[in-house]
Amino acid sequence: MTSLSRNRDYRLLWVGQALSEAGSSASIIALPLLVLTLTDSAAASGLVLGVAAATQLVVGLPAGALVDRWNRRTVMLVCEAVQALAVGLLVLGLWWHVVEVVHVVLVVIVLGVCRAMSEPAEEAALPAIVPEQQLSDAVAMNAARGYLGQLSGTALGGVLFGLGRWLPFAVEAVTHLATFLSLLFIRVPARQREPAPVSRFHREIGEGLRWVWKQPVVRVVAFCAVGLNLFFQAFYLLMIAIAHQKGVSAGQIGVMAAMLGAGGILGSLAAPWLHRVLRPHRAIVGVFWAITALIPVALFVEPGIQTGFLFAAAAFLAPTANTTITTYQLLLTPDELRGRLSSVMGVALGVAAVSGPAVGGLLVEFLTPAQAILTCAAGAGLLTLYATANPTLRRFSRQEDPVGSGRDGSGSSRGGRGP
Missing domain, CATH: 1.20.1250.20 (MFS general substrate transporter like domains)
Known part of the structure; x- marks a missing residue:
């Protein structure tokens, strides 16, 4: 190949x-x-x-x-x-x-x-x-x-x-x-598509929503991903605000924020291997446990570069979870529904991206820094417990998925998308 x-x-x-x-x-x-x-x-x-x-x-x-x-x-x-x-x-x-x-x-x-x-x-x-x-x-x-x-x-x-x-x-x-x-x-093979009247357009949007709702794994992961992204986005903004309040230079804050991307790049390079060796449930909940454990550590480190290392560590496992569930979703979904699947997931995560900073701003406004950090940790922790114990995700580790069991005789992996 x-x-x-x-x-x-x-x-x-x-x-x-x-x-x-x-x-x-x-x-x-x-x-x-x-x-x-x-x-x-x-x-x-x-x-x-x-x-x-x-x-x-x-x-x-x-x-x-x-x-x-x-x-x-x-x-x-x-x-x-x-x-x-x-x-x-x-x-x-x-x-x-x-x-x-x-x-x-x-x-x-x-x-x-x-x-x-x-x-x-x-x-x-x-x-x-x-x-x-x-x-x-x-x-x-x-x-x-x-x-x-x-x-x-x-x-x-x-x-x-x-x-x-x-x-x-x-x-x-x-x-x-x-x-x-x-x-x-780029050569993309032609798709066989039946012509659809304009009057069916609103029904096609509904079909995409119903498809996502009827897939238990996709539905549960979407709910958990939206919640985790919301609390992490709030934490991210919160730490930038705390660094600014404590007089950290703009340059250092920029480096701190950029370290999130650096952690994501390293995690993406490791994701193919981690995707092969971790079972789907562990690949997905691993990022939940990592973020839940790392948020409270912010209470004990100085704002700035040290916080940037927390950001990088939190981003490291996210690409593995994303690889697992995205691959699963793409191979589970019929070709004629894949655009709608992607748009539904994009809208769901977009809601978290918009509301997360707003939540972080409210926490900065009404709570002390320690209380705000612990609030984010508590929210992420509840979602982590839910994802860990959820029977649908636990069965996902053992059930036959669209790309096989996750491991075959040659050691290759086939699997799906995380938060």
């Missing part, structure tokens, strides 16, 4: 999406800085980020249904082209000094719609590009790509904005164009 590194289509997809994610991460940092420059208002800056998150949540479910209707490679191509055009127009507006906040909001909405479409399209197309036996390795490498793009893009965005407010957006436009060119050369 051809290795992933020699799989021409997967290699083109991985490199192209890595560039796109790096460019997007650069603009995520630069957009609020741009709004602050234009308005000198932190509230307006926060509004722009809120619009970006809200757009992906609102569009998420319909986007998944459209991805299942249309050619997925075409969806990715159109999304990259539209993003390149939208960001390119923003660059021209900044060059000519005619950009207002309303223009930035419009660009953010366009980018949010495109990301809501392209992410499920890529995930749904992955089993057609990668052999079934290598799907878990591809999922792990995609997770590493995401962490790498976030790290490089975040660092690049801040530096480029300091050199010129239009520069990070110019880089993003170029990365989307490069991704578009790489997607042109």
Whole structure:
């Protein structure tokens, strides 16, 4: 079997999406800085980020249904082209000094719609590009790509904005164009699809929701993942706020935050091996126990670099859990429903990503730092106990899953997606 590194289509997809994610991460940092420059208002800056998150949540479910209707490679191509055009127009507006906040909001909405479409399209197309036996390795490498793009893009965005407010957006436009060119050369086998009338569209969205609800493992993991992400996002914001209150420099806080991505990259590299040696239940609950144990340690370490090591350790096992359940979900789900499955899971985790920082802000406002940390630990701990004792997840370790038992005679692993 051809290795992933020699799989021409997967290699083109991985490199192209890595560039796109790096460019997007650069603009995520630069957009609020741009709004602050234009308005000198932190509230307006926060509004722009809120619009970006809200757009992906609102569009998420319909986007998944459209991805299942249309050619997925075409969806990715159109999304990259539209993003390149939208960001390119923003660059021209900044060059000519005619950009207002309303223009930035419009660009953010366009980018949010495109990301809501392209992410499920890529995930749904992955089993057609990668052999079934290598799907878990591809999922792990995609997770590493995401962490790498976030790290490089975040660092690049801040530096480029300091050199010129239009520069990070110019880089993003170029990365989307490069991704578009790489997607042109990817071969994705044609899907057999029955033409569906427009009147069935709302029913197709409902079919995706019902599919997720009827799969016990997917349903339980989704509930646990949303809860764990909520408490960890709250803890993440909480530790940044505590570091700021204690006078830690902005540079050190940036390094602290970046160490989360570093831990994720290392965990993604280890995920294929851990996925093979750990049974599904242990792979999933391992990240719950790790985060629950690490949060209280924040009471005893200094804010800054030491907290960054906690972030890195907490992120290390997440890619293994994600690899386990994502592979399971992709192989369990019929091809005509994979876009909707991805969009439902994306919306669920998006809710946690939006509400987690809000919860963290409330904890900072009304509790002492120690009380806030222990509250996050208690919430994560309850979810950990639930995930550990849940009979559906415990049976998942022993039941025959869509890719076999998790181990075969050759030692290869086939499995599914975690929080």
